[in-house]
Amino acid sequence: MLHDLVARYGPALVFVNALAASLGLPVPAMPTLIAFGAMAALHPASIGAQLLPVLVLAVFASVAGDSVWFFAGRYYGGATLKTLCRLSLSRDTCVKKTERFFGRWGVRVLTVSKLVPGLSLLSVPMAGAVGVPYRAFVAHDGIGAAIWATLGLAVGVMVSRQVDWLLGAFNRLGPRSLFVVAALLAAYAGYRWLRRRALNAKLVDARIAVDELHALMSGEPAPVVLDIRSDEKRQLEPYVIPGAQLADERRLDEIIAAYRPDQKVVIYCSCPNEVSAAWMAKKLIEAGFHDVLPLKGGIDAWRDAGRAVASLPLRADDEGRPEGQSAPRAA
Structure with missing residues (x-):
């Protein structure tokens, strides 16, 4: 049968x-x-x-x-x-x-x-x-x-x-x-x-909201804001939160050396689940940083709240881009 x-x-x-x-x-x-x-x-x-x-x-x-x-x-x-x-x-x-x-x-x-x-x-x-x-x-x-x-x-x-x-x-x-x-x-x-x-569920309490971050950025000292999206995602969405520093969680030692442990650090990525940002926040805390939080909702939540973003420069040509890949499209 x-x-x-x-x-x-x-x-x-x-x-x-x-x-x-x-x-x-x-x-x-x-x-x-x-x-x-x-x-x-x-x-x-x-x-x-x-x-x-x-x-x-x-x-x-x-x-x-x-x-x-x-x-x-x-x-x-x-x-x-x-x-x-x-x-x-x-x-x-x-x-x-x-x-x-x-x-x-x-x-x-x-x-x-x-x-x-x-x-x-x-x-x-x-x-x-x-x-x-x-x-x-x-x-x-x-x-x-x-x-x-x-x-x-x-x-x-x-x-x-x-x-x-x-x-x-x-x-x-x-x-x-x-x-x-x-x-x-x-x-x-x-x-x-x-x-x-x-x-x-573990991330619910260990995050900072968009309005809270915006208020902190208007004061002194302003927090360090790290954008840890991949380069490919930044090409598709060529904008950042104003003042954010581009970072790569694979180079954690360089990030640890660049900032003081007593600085407030906010990390954001692009995917709604924020796992990458939470993982990096955990690593920085283990390295001795005192106040590190992922941004709730990432950069999408920032934009949805009507907050301003700064543009990233797009490459003018296809030099160095992999075979078969043309200029990136913004979302």
Whole structure:
């Protein structure tokens, strides 16, 4: 029965699963590719002949879904990245690493992004936001999708015996197997969500509000304000809180050496969850600083409150920018 279902609906299932995964739904497509590859190895006469069509369908579905996020990044810029940041179950630091990885390698990162958990979260819409030509995007994203799909099918062929045993166990469970899979996915998503919620709850009392920071900046001595957004995010949103110093949390020793421990320090980033700012505040306190707080809501909350921002200079040309990447777009 399982053989008949895979032979008849397997390609359609792979297409739908790959499309849903690329659109950002919590339905990983790699297990489906592995299962289909295993069934193809076990039944080469019937299912094996569908390997190439399934590979093409998986690549097409992946590129189609990614194209939606690409154009969302192209037309909505930083707003799309903020939406993904809110929806992501990953820490903000992971998001920042993705931004920096894209900033270093440009559109070429799309050839491997599907193989690195979390990397494709922002790399696809960022390609649109920074002005990568759609033709270059499709070429690199298509190569990445082909590598990803080929790897999944190949792994399925190599572990076909083990997958056969696992599918047999699910087959014996019957319809209950679907509930088992759904329960495992729900448990995983729930665990990630609860962990992130617990982390955010710890930050509630250890933050400074926009109005409080604005009042402090009008007095003496004014606090030190550190902007720790990635360079890539600053290119998309080329403005800062007036008087803020650009800082990189990876160079913590330089920051510690540049300021006195008795100075009040306020740190802000861009992602709404402020985990990066809270992490750096914690490190500075551990280094001997007495009064360090992240800004509640980051720079977005500052702008939403109607406070003034200062412009950052944009680069006049594309010199030194990664291959396939054009001038950045402001949000």
